[in-house]
Amino acid sequence: xxxxxxxxxxxxxxxxxxxxxxxxxxxxxxxxxxxxxxxxxxxxxxxxxxxxxxxxxxxxxxxxxxxxxxxxxxxxxxxxxxxxxxxxxxxxxxxxxxxxxxxxxxxxxxxxxxxxxxxxxxxxxxxxxxxxxxxxxxxxxxxxxxxxxxxxxxxxxxxxxxxxxxxxxxxxxxxxxxxxxxxxxxxxxxxxxxxxxxxxxxxxxxxxxxxxxxxxxxxxxxxxxxxxxxxxxxxxxxxxxxxxxxxxxxxxxxxxxxxxxxxxxxxxxxxxxxxxxxxxxxxxxxxxxxxxxxxxxxxxxxxxxxxxxxxxxxxxxxxxxxxxxxxxxxxxxxxxxxxxxxxxxxxxxxxxxxxxxxxxxxxxxxxxxxxxxxxxxxxxxxxxxxxxxxxxxxxxxxxxxxxxxxxxx
Numbered sequence: 285x286x287x288x289x290x291x292x293x294x295x296x297x298x299x300x301x302x303x304x305x306x307x308x309x310x311x312x313x314x315x316x317x318x319x320x321x322x323x324x325x326x327x328x329x330x331x332x333x334x335x336x337x338x339x340x341x342x343x344x345x346x347x348x349x350x351x352x353x354x355x356x357x358x359x360x361x362x363x364x365x366x367x368x369x370x371x372x373x374x375x376x377x378x379x380x381x382x383x384x385x386x387x388x389x390x391x392x393x394x395x396x397x398x399x400x401x402x403x404x405x406x407x408x409x410x411x412x413x414x415x416x417x418x419x420x421x422x423x424x425x426x427x428x429x430x431x432x433x434x435x436x437x438x439x440x441x442x443x444x445x446x447x448x449x450x451x452x453x454x455x456x457x458x459x460x461x462x463x464x465x466x467x468x469x470x471x472x473x474x475x476x477x478x479x480x481x482x483x484x485x486x487x488x489x490x491x492x493x494x495x496x497x498x499x500x501x502x503x504x505x506x507x508x509x510x511x512x513x514x515x516x517x518x519x520x521x522x523x524x525x526x527x528x529x530x531x532x533x534x535x536x537x538x539x540x541x542x543x544x545x546x547x548x549x550x551x552x553x554x555x556x557x558x559x560x561x562x563x564x565x566x567x568x569x570x571x572x573x574x575x576x577x578x579x580x581x582x583x584x585x586x587x588x589x590x591x592x593x594x595x596x597x598x599x600x601x602x603x604x605x606x607x608x609x610x611x612x613x614x615x616x617x618x619x620x621x622x623x624x625x626x627x628x629x630x631x632x633x634x635x636x637x638x639x640x641x642x643x644x645x646x647x648x649x650x651x652x653x654x655x656x657x658x659x660x661x662x663x664x665x666x667x668x669x670x671x672x673x674x675x676x677x678x679x680x681x682x683x684x685x686x687x688x689x690x691x692x693x
Contacts, residue, residue, distance in 0.1 A: 351413030364496035390417030425453030454482035456490035461535035510588035514575035
């Protein structure tokens with residue numbers, strides 16, 4: 285039978301959690317409403333994995349080879365984490381908290397731990413290579429996120445093992461361009477409850493790291509960033525989509541899905557013109573700096589800019605297509621947006637005198653600015669057949685031969 289408190293009101297959140305633990309672990313009753321469903325489900329999994337929540341545990345690193353593999357495999361994630369690290373460290377410097385980064389399995393690959401005098405668990409728990417998974421240390425925020433892919437906060441006694449009850453953790457997922465869980469960002473405090481909304485903070489920084497990772501992983505993608513106001517284009521709340529050279533959506537972040545009114549699974553491989561209401565040429569004509577207005581099929585007006593990413597990670601694969609316009613100089617009313625800034629022609633490197641392939645659209649209708657890497661990839665796909673490449677890319681054979689001649693010069 286579920287135990288009831290002696291008072292109709294709980295004194296503290298910690299009291300409510302302790303009552304939930306007694307009901308669940310001692311009485312075998314479900315403390316519904318006392319702790320989150322995510323924590324209850326984790327407790328159930330941990331009961332199947334571990335003998336007792338009262339036994340001592342050790343925050344031990346995985347094998348040296350597995351730790352090294354985790355570091356190597358997640359080099360890009362660690363690179364973008366390092367770009368956020370100075371700001372993270374400055375933000376947390378005068379709090380009781382540290383930030384931790386794990387891979388998708390819960391193995392620690394980054395930490396800001398300062399080693400404060402009152403800490404007993406943190407100095408060992410924040411070592412590179414330590415596993416924070418449910419299998420290793422029971423219910424923890426990074427372990428739950430690694431298992432479920434969903435953000436969660438685990439306070440004090442919500443941790444499965446009693447040894448870990450002094451900890452307070454909030455964690456959020458980081459996803460890659462394939463929508464897979466790439467890693468987990470966690471903010472933890474030992475012995476001192478959070479004095480701010482840790483879930484909101486970790487959500488902001490995990491979003492910022494994820495956005496950096498999406499852009500870093502883009503290869504031959506036209507990246508569009510947009511938001512309802514231009515001031516948010518460089519914030520963690522920016523909507524991001526990557527469009528491949530066939531004009532289809534290669535990836536998107538959560539903010540983009542929300543602004544477009546689509547579920548993430550609906551975005552993948554969808555035609556960009558259908559999803560965004562603008563052709564590839566129009567999207568490529570967005571400015572690389574500043575912002576231009578963009579109207580979506582759902583009627584929403586956003587401010588956007590674009591950049592192209594080459595296979596080597598460099599930008600500006602498409603040159604001459606940026607429109608130099610500031611938000612102040614652009615039309616703001618719907619009546620001014622009948623044919624917005626896209627009426628300006630896009631400069632082409634291809635020549636209008638190229639021989640045309642019968643039945644193929646003119647060079648002006650092709651992807652603006654064909655890059656040599658694109659041509660070489662198409663040649664590989666077509667077995668070196670130049671005519672087939674010209675048809676595939678909707679340009680003339682003359683253009684292909686001239687680009688190859690420049691490559692071999």
